[in-house]
Amino acid sequence: MPTLTMIGAINAALSEEMSRDERVVLFGEDVAKRGGVFLATEGLQQKFGPDRVLDSPLSEAAIIGAAVGMAAHGLRPVAEVQFADYVFPGIDQLFSQAAKLRYRSGGQFTAPMVVRMPTGGGVKGGHHHSQSPEAHFAHTGGLKVVVVSTPYDTKGLLKSAIRDDDPVIFMEPKRLYRAVKEDVPGDDYLIPIGKAAVRREGRDITLVSYGGSMVETLKAAEEMAVAGINPEVIDLRSVMPWDKEAVLNSVAKTGRLLMISEAPHTASIASEVAATVSEELFDQLYAPAIRVTGFDIPYPYAQDKLYMPTVTRILNTAKRVLDY
């Protein structure tokens, strides 16, 4: 079994899906000749030719919007937005066109497309190479939203996204691109969109996270384990739809929820999970559901690491939940 980084897993998924289905095309800024600024699409233009892997002009509206038209016309486009922060010049195409096409046409036209984007902080990228905009997508009916955290999941989820009949936003925490290698089967496998993964079983507290913050969450969990606490760790993997069942089952068992995400605090996925758990497990919670999140400020360059939930911050907050 090959061991791959997340970048390798993306490349493998794209390559396999392009071989399997000739309707799959890739495009975006720098994806073709250069193979992407992170080299996620390296070698694919050579392999599949310039009609299947295209460099687009520098316009996210053109990229996302063209994907809608291609998808409606029968292709299976995988568009790349170079950084999640740059989705905003194209977000009307996601919201007004991609998300609403099936609905507004009464199911006549659809937009089966994937928009890949490197997301999150921790790479000294400042305001515009660090943001985590998943809440915007999840708040907009008609989109699915995946945020990966492991190479194995990345391959299986990207393949599912490409085969999905809905527009899927596929978010790749850039600080994990080459952070770890893991065994990734060379053959075809799918991971369903909407299903969380239990990364660690436990009974004292449920830590729910996804994407880049899974790293600190798992580290914090290990430290807790050393201290004799037994946390359960859930990786949401999809944030729209998110796996309520998995989360509720776990919290019903532990009675405590700590929700961790590096996205800004207010009106976030973390808010949603915390509010839902608080509502549905009102009688089963031993402590308030608490969030450790990014802050409601532009992402700072100088305090790059401090913006995201640190292991210390997770542990401090977990202590509040556990001691409640």
Add this chain to the structure above:
Amino acid sequence: MPTLTMIGAINAALSEEMSRDERVVLFGEDVAKRGGVFLATEGLQQKFGPDRVLDSPLSEAAIIGAAVGMAAHGLRPVAEVQFADYVFPGIDQLFSQAAKLRYRSGGQFTAPMVVRMPTGGGVKGGHHHSQSPEAHFAHTGGLKVVVVSTPYDTKGLLKSAIRDDDPVIFMEPKRLYRAVKEDVPGDDYLIPIGKAAVRREGRDITLVSYGGSMVETLKAAEEMAVAGINPEVIDLRSVMPWDKEAVLNSVAKTGRLLMISEAPHTASIASEVAATVSEELFDQLYAPAIRVTGFDIPYPYAQDKLYMPTVTRILNTAKRVLDY
């Protein structure tokens, strides 16, 4: 004291602020010659001349972005986006420029500007004349967000917004534009951004809402009162920052929260308020904090009224909270 509709209050606030401060300029699609599609700016070009009230080209990016440049250069622009749904082609200007200018320049440049927009449903406007995008703004550090519900507040809050040193998104529920008239003082008064209003005092349950849904919330409160229940009703008025203190004080008293908003459910202002209250008043809640919201679907034309929280839906849900 003149009695004014919300439209009248907007017009009065703009006119007074323009008289008071010659740096205040207005622009947007159809605001000048036509006086706005809802006539909010009627007569102002005649009064203040074509250099202070401008028709812009049809581009929200141009409108919002130009406001940033004008504000940085020393004007106090009040830009209009014709419908909140159309903020998305210009949202990168809000997020990348307006929201981050003060921060990224280390406080050297600022963007004291107001972006007015008619928001919300109930006018048979379908997907693109009905949305309530406030969560997107509140999730983005560097912006303030006001959603008005009465003519009196509208005048006082719009004046505060114009005088504010930060970019303020000023959201006007279009179904309330001419719904009621009320006494609005002809002289200068301000309502602070960030302060909620208690619309009805009570002790059995706290109903928190804002904007258009205040109508149904207050109606539901009346029906509850008839049935012998005594609800407290809070109008947030600002959703960023929102008045946590006012909400917590009320729920600490009633022990029950029903949060009502017509914006989509997931990762919303309602999620934020429910999550925060659940966290901070864990021991004082008699029942789970529950949300009645819009749905996670494109806004439908045919079921225009059904999309928004109806009085029935509010009452049904309140019953669940009260009977818990």
Add this chain to the structure above:
Amino acid sequence: MISEIKDKTEFQAFTPEPIRVLSDEGEWVAPFELDLDEATLKRFYAEMVAARMLDEKFIILIRTGKTSFIAPHAGHEAAHVAIANAVQKGHDWLFPYYRDGGLWLAMGTPPSEIFGQMLGNAADPAKGRQMPSHPGSKPLNIFTACSAIASHIPPAAGAAISMKLRNTGQVVVCSFGDGATSEGDWHAGVNFAAVQGAPAVFVCENNRYAISVELTHQTASHTVADKAHSYGIPGYRVDGMDVLASYYVLKDVVERARAVHGTALVELEVYRYGPHSSADDDSRYRPKAEVEAAKQRDPIIRLRKFLERQGWWNETAETELRAGIAHDLNTALEQAEAAGEAPAEWMFEDVLSSRPWHLEEQRRLVLEELR
């Protein structure tokens, strides 16, 4: 395929004056010979009259409270009929906008479906999801219109790129107003199509107003056609109230797009006789005299004069034509009305390809409330 292109070298890009074939009085003024037969010209005429009568019907729908919104298209009929006749129906793709009522009809959409959409009821193939005046039809490859101005331009570019990549022999024709050209997405979409050499024809129905905003406040470019320079594509300026000029230019450009994967911009100079929409009062921003002057260029009267000159039309034909259309429209409206309201359950369909738990919960909440 290239050999099939009829090369009307008379049609130059970037002409200082709009290209015309018929004068306001219906005289032939083109430097080439008529090569369309009587039947075709009569069809153009009938389609324009039907478009106008559809518009009149829309106005009645509003007056009688049967619909909540219309975007009057009287004055745009020549543009609509020219586009419909320049494409291969059901093969090429259209990306229209809300003011394309006449195009929707001329493409062959059953009028009962049009009325269904206007009523937002169960007769609407789009299930009452959008405001009235938002054309769309999968069988006819009419990409369902979206209210957000110019947001359909990048998707139109994408469909055309798909046609080129897969060499399907199809063409995209995408229409929009003059105001739309100011949006960033308009620029982004046209640029992407052009740089890919995608078979897309972008058609501006330039009525010189975006609601109340005059073209001179919209852009300082001399013509809309001039904007084509920005993308290295030809830009044609055409009298859009001259159905023959519009048709000839569009046909030529569409076939060239098909043959050589060429992108083009066509500006059709039209005028909207009515207000912007049923929510508008155009007397606030434009003088009545201007409207009356524009009507002197009326596309229907102009073609009728030409037909009469040819001896191909008379009052009897006119009466018959109008009676036939009136009957068809009335029947279709009755049929649509009979379908009844869009069921509430439709509200939660077609959001995604299947219904996740959260939509299932939200749906149940509404259905319980209705029970």
Add this chain to the structure above:
Amino acid sequence: MISEIKDKTEFQAFTPEPIRVLSDEGEWVAPFELDLDEATLKRFYAEMVAARMLDEKFIILIRTGKTSFIAPHAGHEAAHVAIANAVQKGHDWLFPYYRDGGLWLAMGTPPSEIFGQMLGNAADPAKGRQMPSHPGSKPLNIFTACSAIASHIPPAAGAAISMKLRNTGQVVVCSFGDGATSEGDWHAGVNFAAVQGAPAVFVCENNRYAISVELTHQTASHTVADKAHSYGIPGYRVDGMDVLASYYVLKDVVERARAVHGTALVELEVYRYGPHSSADDDSRYRPKAEVEAAKQRDPIIRLRKFLERQGWWNETAETELRAGIAHDLNTALEQAEAAGEAPAEWMFEDVLSSRPWHLEEQRRLVLEELR
């Protein structure tokens, strides 16, 4: 004021070839006489050398791990120096982008501030908030750069409209790359400025690449200058590695903008010698030979040859100049380094004009953690 404009009618918009004043060999090729004195030309030269040496310093910062990102500007120096000398410093406003390192310096920004920004430390007047290579300075009216490509175009338009509405006699000069012209916001901003007749000069530093994407994949327009047609404004195509051509055209255009509230587009044809950024490897997408060929047009060597021809420059002057600049830059860097890290408390400043409860809570959380 209009009478003050020196009317160099030699400078035509939309020329088929780029406007040049000096040949690659430093010969005068313009159809008008030199009217700049020795001191001015020497200043242009010194500023270009300083710009180049700043770029070299940036490369050292990256190599030594002192900064995390640079956007090399070697090859763009003539553009930067021309812009800085065409404006009234501290009166006019600049809206630069990340590749304007040389402009930042030529405008008179203290090099210690530049290095402070590059280090993101306490010496940065912008408090370490952004990635390196993001110029800005309130005292110099340099609108702080934003990474989001073309997002500064609408604000630049807005500032220019403000200047016109209030008749301040100021001009906006806004610079960006060739890739930026594809963004919707570019179009929206230029269009708004042009239709308002705002005193804005939009300057494209066209280095023919947007990271790896060649201009031919960016747009099919013949030149960037041609895009001006879309807005009814003049578009000038200039050899941007010819500092005199760039200066003369910009000066002319800036003064015209000031006098008649005119908007214009100026395309400066440059080349970037280095990779796109410290994160790039340009050998993946462009041949070394192309880079070497571009260097034959080097703006610094070219002006030096001209100066030498005039008898105004020699090796001694060169050595002195470089030693002086090196000393200044080194001193400035030391000074900046000495300032130390940006304090963590800065993280929660300047988000809003005051700190609401939620930011106060978030700030406390971080400060507690650090304690």
